[in-house]
Amino acid sequence: MRQFKTMAYPYVVWICLLIVAPMLLILMYAFTTKGNSVTTIQFTFSNFAKFFSDPIFLDVLKRSLIIAVATTIICIILGYPAAYIIANSEGRKKYMLIMLVTIPTWINMLVRTYAWMGMLQDDGLINTILGFLGIGPIKMIHTGFAVILGMVYNFIPFMILQIYTSLTKMDKSLLEAASDLGANKVQAFLRVTLPLSLPGVISGITLVFLPAVSSFFIPKLLGGGQYVLIGNVIENQFLTSGDWNFGSAISLIMAVIIMISMYVTKKLDKGEEMMGGGGK
Amino acid sequence: MKKFISLLAVCAVSVVSLAGCGGSQGSTSSSVDAVEKYGSDTLKLYNWGEYLGEDVISNFEEQFGVDVIVEYFDSNEMMYTKLLSGDSYDVLVPSDYMIERLIKEDRLQKLDLSLIPNMEYLADGVKNLAFDPNNEYSVPYFWGTVGIVYNHNNVPKEVVEEQGYSVLKNTDYKGRIYMYDSERDSFMVALKALGYSMNTENEDEINEAYNWLVELNNTMDPVYVTDEVIDNMAGGAMDMAVVYSGDAAYILSENEDMSYSMPAEGTNIWVDSMVIPKNAENPKLAHEFINYILSYDASYDNSSTVGYASTNKEVLADMSGEGGEYEGNEAYLPRENYEKDEVFNDNEVLRQMLSELWIKVKASQ
Numbered sequence: 024m025r026q027f028k029t030m031a032y033p034y035v036v037w038i039c040l041l042i043v044a045p046m047l048l049i050l051m052y053a054f055t056t057k058g059n060s061v062t063t064i065q066f067t068f069s070n071f072a073k074f075f076s077d078p079i080f081l082d083v084l085k086r087s088l089i090i091a092v093a094t095t096i097i098c099i100i101l102g103y104p105a106a107y108i109i110a111n112s113e114g115r116k117k118y119m120l121i122m123l124v125t126i127p128t129w130i131n132m133l134v135r136t137y138a139w140m141g142m143l144q145d146d147g148l149i150n151t152i153l154g155f156l157g158i159g160p161i162k163m164i165h166t167g168f169a170v171i172l173g174m175v176y177n178f179i180p181f182m183i184l185q186i187y188t189s190l191t192k193m194d195k196s197l198l199e200a201a202s203d204l205g206a207n208k209v210q211a212f213l214r215v216t217l218p219l220s221l222p223g224v225i226s227g228i229t230l231v232f233l234p235a236v237s238s239f240f241i242p243k244l245l246g247g248g249q250y251v252l253i254g255n256v257i258e259n260q261f262l263t264s265g266d267w268n269f270g271s272a273i274s275l276i277m278a279v280i281i282m283i284s285m286y287v288t289k290k291l292d293k294g295e296e297m298m299g300g301g302g303k
Numbered sequence: 304m305k306k307f308i309s310l311l312a313v314c315a316v317s318v319v320s321l322a323g324c325g326g327s328q329g330s331t332s333s334s335v336d337a338v339e340k341y342g343s344d345t346l347k348l349y350n351w352g353e354y355l356g357e358d359v360i361s362n363f364e365e366q367f368g369v370d371v372i373v374e375y376f377d378s379n380e381m382m383y384t385k386l387l388s389g390d391s392y393d394v395l396v397p398s399d400y401m402i403e404r405l406i407k408e409d410r411l412q413k414l415d416l417s418l419i420p421n422m423e424y425l426a427d428g429v430k431n432l433a434f435d436p437n438n439e440y441s442v443p444y445f446w447g448t449v450g451i452v453y454n455h456n457n458v459p460k461e462v463v464e465e466q467g468y469s470v471l472k473n474t475d476y477k478g479r480i481y482m483y484d485s486e487r488d489s490f491m492v493a494l495k496a497l498g499y500s501m502n503t504e505n506e507d508e509i510n511e512a513y514n515w516l517v518e519l520n521n522t523m524d525p526v527y528v529t530d531e532v533i534d535n536m537a538g539g540a541m542d543m544a545v546v547y548s549g550d551a552a553y554i555l556s557e558n559e560d561m562s563y564s565m566p567a568e569g570t571n572i573w574v575d576s577m578v579i580p581k582n583a584e585n586p587k588l589a590h591e592f593i594n595y596i597l598s599y600d601a602s603y604d605n606s607s608t609v610g611y612a613s614t615n616k617e618v619l620a621d622m623s624g625e626g627g628e629y630e631g632n633e634a635y636l637p638r639e640n641y642e643k644d645e646v647f648n649d650n651e652v653l654r655q656m657l658s659e660l661w662i663k664v665k666a667s668q
Contacts, residue, residue, distance in 0.1 A: 083666045
């Protein structure tokens with residue numbers, strides 16, 4: 024085994040170069056100012072103070088969290104039944120359904136979001152069909168609805184695939200045992216299937232919540248610049264304002280929030296495993 | 304080892320094909336000559352999106368036996384950030400105030416005007432402007448104004464002329480307007496609407512303009528766009544939009560319902576010019592390109608496709624004159640000698656305040 028260990032070195036170098044080094048840079052930028060003509064950089068907390076003292080930025084943060092939570096919940100509500108149906112279908116049909124979920128992810132997200140832009144337009148596909156049915160044009164593009172729709176659409180495959188995996192890993196004989204012991208289908212689902220699939224739901228939550236809370240091009244394209252989320256503020260600091268220090272500070276704040284939420288979901292995961300009684 | 308080599312080959316092929324994507328065909332004939340003459344056969348151009356005539360680049364490549372790699376930006380600030388992060392380009396096309404800043408920060412090369420004989424065709428309106436008094440660093444590419452394009456069937460002409468920029472806050476048109484997603488242009492609109500200079504350094508005036516824009520954001524539900532405005536307004540998507548004159552000229556030529564107004568409160572006369580940054584790898588070819596863009600054919604192609612006013616005086620006269628492509632188009636020719644119109648200067652107070660305030664305007668709700 025020992026000789027294989029050396030094979031990890033390229034990976035370690037890779038990680039250091041592409042993940043650790045940029046993180047350290049962000050850390051450095053976040054706690055410094057551009058400085059003046061005398062000193063080049065200065066240590067400071069002012070970037071953080073600037074963020075937390077401004078109600079507008081806090082509003083943006085709140086809005087981002089709300090949209091991300093809403094996206095995650097909708098993904099669970101829609102994704103769970105889908106995963107359940109896929110896991111319980113047989114042979115060809117199962118592979119077809121899996122393909123249907125994964126094929127869209129082969130296409131670039133930006134392109135798919137542009138497609139939604141076309142469909143949600145006031146004179147777009149959906150409104151044309153609605154108009155045909157005699158229902159007046161509904162304003163969809165540049166609303167919160169469009170932003171959440173775009174996010175759910177883009178991120179739901181992650182949720183479905185996670186839940187699907189944990190459902191297929193489940194031992195079917197447990198369900199037979201449950202019905203032997205007199206549980207009806209609903210009881211068997213609630214007492215056996217659901218708890219055993221929760222680890223999948225929880226890793227699905229992480230995979231959906233993280234990109235949703237930091238997404239910037241979906242609100243930009245589908246929200247028409249009116250739905251400024253935290254990702255847009257960060258993008259703006261780097262690309263337009265050129266204030267890398269403030270941008271890094273916001274990124275760091277987001278990183279901390281994300282780490283906390285990951286810690287909490289992990290705790291949940293562990294707690295559930297104990298309650299589930301070691302089904303694995 | 305064999306595998307490794309074939310992997311290398313795959314990498315090499317993909318690099319070559321990537322380079323092929325950026326440039327284009329037509330460099331077969333004389334690329335060796337180009338290397339001899341200019342030191343390299345690749346030109347890196349960093350230009351605005353939707354800013355080139357259909358055949359301008361391919362003709363240049365064919366004529367001089369070189370490859371042109373074009374990258375696009377949609378704001379001066381974005382271009383500046385990219386330049387600062389160390390990317391090297393041979394020709395940039397920033398606007399007036401950004402050129403002033405780049406000159407101040409010593410990031411541009413002085414031009415060798417003997418290599419740009421087509422300077423003699425430069426239109427009078429864009430010669431020797433304040434940001435580069437003797438055209439030592441920059442050669443104008445396009446110029447124009449900023450104004451309001453409106454659908455005259457839905458918004459009467461009298462209303463637009465009478466209310467000026469304030470028509471953008473007229474709640475009759477709530478949810479029916481596009482704002483340009485650029486801090487400079489939006490603050491220009493607000494400052495002019497309030498009767499201030501758009502080059503103000505007075506923080507109270509800037510804050511007043513900020514509140515004007517926040518109020519607009521909260522009462523009018525505007526959509527912030529950049530180049531999408533061109534196709535969307537040509538398709539009649541909204542009633543009003545703040546646009547650059549060239550985009551307006553194109554929109555007007557595509558859609559008869561649209562009109563253009565340069566408000567009486569004054570507007571921004573802007574000039575986008577070609578410059579060569581200090582870190583350019585191929586300045587000789589860059590001079591050749593600048594000279595080429597100023598030529599009648601290239602400038603005509605650019606102006607005719609994109610709709611902005613040419614900086615070649617002969618093209619300008621032919622386009623707007625009798626039988627010209629933009630004859631009678633109220634957006635094509637920039638307004639000259641109107642006292643309330645201004646050119647942007649680079650001033651640090653305004654620059655820093657705007658970049659902080661603009662995202663807050665859009666984020667307020």
